[in-house]
Amino acid sequence: MNPNTESQSPPPAVPVVTGPSDGPAEVAPPARVLVVDDEAVIREILSDFLTMEGFQVLTATDGAHALDVMETHPVNLVISDLKMPHMGGLELLANVREVHPEVVTLIMTGYGTVETAIEAMKRGAFDYVLKPFKVEEVMHTVRRGIEQQQLRAENIELKAALSLYRLAGRLGEEVELGPTLELIVDTVQTQTRADRTGVILVPAEHGAWHAPTAPFGLDDLTERARTATEPVIARNGRVFRWLVEAPHTEEITSLLMIPLISRGKRVGTLVAAREGGRPFAEGALKLGTIIADRAAVAVANAQLFETLEATFRTTIEAFVTALEDKDRYTAGHSERVADFARVTAEEMGLPPADVELIHQAGRLHDIGKLTLRSEELNKPGPLTDEEYERFKAHPRYGEELLGPIPTFRDVIPAVGGHHERWDGKGYPRGIAGLEIPLMARIMAVADTYDAMTSHRAYRSALPHAKAVAELERCRGTQFDPDIVDAFLVAIERWRDQRAAEGREYPR
């Protein structure tokens, strides 16, 4: 048949699959071979023999048709003619290398074009066969090619297994949602070589989707994408079946979307996008799917943990209130210490995250006093030795109380060290100078100022000027001198502001 007349007839919409299909369950599925030739005779001969050899066979009439077929039907090996209309063998080879790097390619060529066949091998073809070919020779080469392909596939799986193994290990150590998502996103980004990666979470209680790292949000997904329960891989024109066209989605040329399913419930969607360059290959989808499987459980657990943690946080806040109710002299103490510590940290030029942290630490600094008895807290006279020992342990109790809760991890140094002294004569550890955590050194000044300027069971409040004089006297012995300096500037500003707001402040 004349190849030109053949090529003008449109390729069949659905490729015909011949060969064995459903074997016994324990036998691996037969390898799939795609025969690409514009000559029907060649396609037929190769199909027949390859089927007899036990392969599943698909056919295509040229390179462009072959790529179409591969889009929906994964194959192990492509055996292709060199010269075809629309898209020849070399161009097909280049495309297969990009889009389906796990697929092995064989080139068929006539005697006159051996040079080109060698060129094809340089560009990554596995081997070539000369036309007219001996069928036995072709079958032998195909079998070798399939072996090669299985090695490649195993390599990809090994790589996936290794990255999954590492990810699983690190996920096992992480309980918080943010870092868990970061780990997953990092792994997917590296493994699939995506330009942008993220996780879009299914709302837990608050009704809004939360996409801290995703290249796009829920609103950018089509209805079809929101409800997809199977992994999706999309390239070029097909991306917009899944994404709404918008300025920030326009650049995306290839997309992976993998639902995260934990205990039968969808917790989110893993998304990876490329902007230009090579589109995602099947290998990337496979890797992504394996990672998603492990990630889903981790995300579900982290969400559960977040809910638990929010409960803990509320409980601790309630404890602080309970503590201040228990000790009538210290009502508002924690809140004021938090305020003084915050303005001091601001005065020292600490970063906003640290300022926020020190404010939180101020609220919690005396949480360990929950372990003391009411009558000890309110005792007007001096404490017995035993009572004093118990009192001195309250920073340690505070550490123990907050220790198991990761959100409070960063405030623990301030809680445990707020009664240490610059000269090392404090408690519970007796550490000195810069050994004492910065937050604890700030807390010590803020705490002492408030203690002096509030009424206590055993004495009445000191005026502001006396408290300042006392801090100056203890500058360099009890307190870090730099922090006293910062505090004394900050407290004046704080008092001015309170006065301007018509609120109470130490006179």
Ligand SMILES: [Fe+2]
């Ligand atoms: Fe304290």
